[in-house]
Amino acid sequence: MWVARLHGIGDIRISDEPVPAPGPGECLVRVTAAGICGSDLHWFDQGGIGDAQLSHPLILGHEAAGVIADGPRRGQRVAIDPAISCGACRPCRDGYRNLCIRVRFLGHGGTDGALREFMPWPEDLLPPLPDELSDADGAVLEPFGVAIHSYDLGHLPLAGTAAVIGCGPVGVLLIQVLRAAGARSIVGVDPLPHRREAAAKFGADRVAAPAPSGGAAAAPGGAARAPGGGSGLAGPATLGGLTGGGVDVAFECAGNGDGVRLAVDAARPGGRVVLAGIPDDDLTTFRASVARRKGLTIAMVRRMNEVYPRAIGMAARGQADLGPVVSHRFPLREAAAAFGAAARRTGLKVIIEPGS
Secondary structure: OEEEEEEEOOEEEEEEOOOOOOOOOEEEEEEEEEEOOHHHHHHHHHOEEOOEEOOOOEEOOOEEEEEEOOOOOOOOEEEEOOEEOOOOOHHHHOOOHHHOOOOEEOOEOOEOOOOEOEEEEEHHHOOEOOOOOOHHHHHHHHHHHHHHHHHHHHOOOOOOEEEEEOOOHHHHHHHHHHHHOOOOEEEEEOOOHHHHHHHHHOOOOEEEOOOOOOOOEEEHHHEEEOHHHOOOOOOHHHHHHHHOOOEEEEEEOOOOHHHHHHHHHHEEEEEEEEEOOOOOOOOOOOOHHHHHHHOOEEEEOOOOOOOHHHHHHHHHOOOOOOHHHEEEEEEHHHHHHHHHHHHHOOOOEEEEEOOO
16 A cells, blocks of 8 residues: 655655554554644654654654445445543543543554555544545544534633634634534634635634734725734734624634734633644743733643544534635645645645545
């Protein structure tokens, strides 16, 4: 079978390897779609993520769907839950499987991921994919699950207000979750015009281009444009007119310090800030005086926790539209080009289709 392995920073190589044999309790899955996540880009661009560093050639990819290739469920289309938790540590016993201290995660550390034609995986982590959802939809279920988990951590009040800072794939999926959950007002902020357009399409009431300074003037149709088209993120004056003095929950999905600081500025006194982005330098900073005087509650997102049934159900019922989140598709042999497209952020979700 063909696989794509990361050998070093920016060094992805396609090679032919034997099809792996499934172990006890596992099924062999033929991978049909695998998405490139922001965390995959950390591995590709930096050779690691946080304190996890590349120690051997690694197959990336944890957003995936496929078809079971063996056993009683042969031929069944499935999504792939990427986390194998131990079930015995304190977080697992407390119901926080996503915080398992011995977790094995697809495409991370010593566990090869989904950028290959076939992979063995535990049968109980292969939920059936409904006919209403495509293979690409199945791959997008993982970031959709992260969006749902982020929403859960936000504890948005009934008919509350929210800001989403960073409108990449997780950001626009989160906007759909907020809309389905009955948010009264949603502001989306992103420096890239096509991502602001996507935020508006997926349900943001107003969108803003972050500016280096000053206020963002509301444009017709509820949009807001940054003066001069600056790419830095704005301070509280910029969002003041859009948030009405602050939102109940500000979700940061940008993965940089400016996004975190803007989320802190955007939240109302007594509000919440949910940090879903992963920073390049493994540091998160914000003005303590602002957060302290507002009495903010800050929650950190660690992947997702037991949300696949809800994610699949919402998508199958049409409460979220996953298909348009996919902007690029590549065959496995063009994995390096796929990572380049994802790194340039010219669209939203980049999907690799190993069988094409």
